[in-house]
Amino acid sequence: MAVLVIADHDGAHLRDTTHKTVTAAKALSGEVDVLVYGDGAQGVADAAAKIDGVRKVLLSQSAGLKAEIAEDVAALINGLAGGYDAVAIPASASGKNFAPRVAALLDVSLLSDVIEVVDANTFVRPIYAGNALETVQTSEAKKVLTVRTTAFRAAGEGGSAAVETVAAPAAADGTRFIGEEKVVSDRPELGAAKIVVSGGRALGSAEEFKAVIDPLADKLGAAVGASRAAVDAGYAPNDYQVGQTGKVVAPGLYIAVGISGAIQHLAGMKDSKVIVAINKDPEAPIFSIADYGLVEDYKTAIPALMGALG
């Protein structure tokens, strides 16, 4: 039983969500290959080859693959799937975009957001915003899963797999890539950061969000997150949204500032190791899951916190 892991990267750097997906794949099989797709991604493939326990790395490059056109990525994986019993995909926005296509091409179910591999046919996944955990068993010949990477440890380094080139599929003719606007930041990525500082509706404006949340994050070397309310109101970019329908994070420390703690938000951060809530309402639901709660207006609490951090 061999597993194909699809690498997650930003074009230049391999994300450690790939290492975590390798760990999930190893629970299925000892034969784990990694596929890197993109353009100019040789460095990423070389990095993937160093992941401990990887048998070989496949590298496929084209403009459509670089733009992560779902049709192209799924066609590539479908072409390789014959050699594998399972395909494991990090559950990023990109992975969620093409994974169901791979399953449909193979006429099998998608096992989405897997948090535990019980055995080769049995998987645990959260449903209802993580308010329930479903254990499902499949008897399908091939498995296609997206992996909730926060639930798995990262595989180590030390491998020396060979990198093989694979031809890119023909570009999908119904789709044209027009452009992208990516948020550039020197801070750690939300999904990888050890500390996350998130702001909510309480911040009231984009300027205030920047003036309050950013300096605290910078002082702590943290990534910045936000609630849906803050993103909807334009205080923070869409990519910052933590929750059921945004990013799922599980850092060592999560600091929620002016966030009430709706279940949809909790779904994205309740597996953090230590949770801090700063909210002026002592009844806010966020306090029911916070390890440390500070009932105070953020306008006085955050400057005091900055001071106490020195």
Place this chain on the structure above:
Amino acid sequence: MKILVPVKRVLDYNVKVRVKADQSGVDLSNVKMSMNPFDEIAVEEATRLKEKGVATEIVAVSIGPAQAKDTIITALTIGADRGILIQTDVDVEPLAVAKLLKAVVEQENPDLVIMGKQAIDGDNNATGQMLSTLLGWPQATFASKVVVENGEAQVTREVDGGLQTLVVKLPAVVTTDLRLNEPRYASLPNIMKAKKKPLDMKTVADYGVDVTPRLKVVRVTEPPKRGAGVKVKDAAELVASLKSAGVL
């Protein structure tokens, strides 16, 4: 131009989820059910396209129990012109939903399917991508802006790291993200009008699709609970606590 909007009946997003004691699933008896919020956004978007004169007809389709009729009526209230309910008591999985929707598409020949990115019960985020694959139509998922002109849709998508813009040739499948629009409130006259709009009742057998679940649900359990924390009196105590917990 005709738009098809699949809508799912789900546990209302405000309702507390209760796992059944026998671990067979989530308790859905006597609780408020509503249209999946992402599908409301999809119906709203279709309605705006109709109001702009881009679309001429909106068909809402739901696969579910008899009560999913209410979900279709909600769609008709927002602005859909007619509804199709494919009635079944089976909990139909995304791949089978996609197959049923493909059969509906082949009968209805819409130019665009707009649907939710994710149903908030199963949280699969799969059906739209699967439907696009089965139809061989382009997909544009997680849309925060849709502009339809000249037989194409320009879609701004919420992706890792920011936004991406694609142009897809119609017919295509678009799935909605939260920022696409804010659905309108139902007005009383529209509720009255909706009740008079046509609603076709169908069965799974009408489409010849096998909806037998492929996945066996072994058990459904509650997630581990976090232990109750403590309240700190000020920022200084917070920092001291975090230092002694070893996270700073």
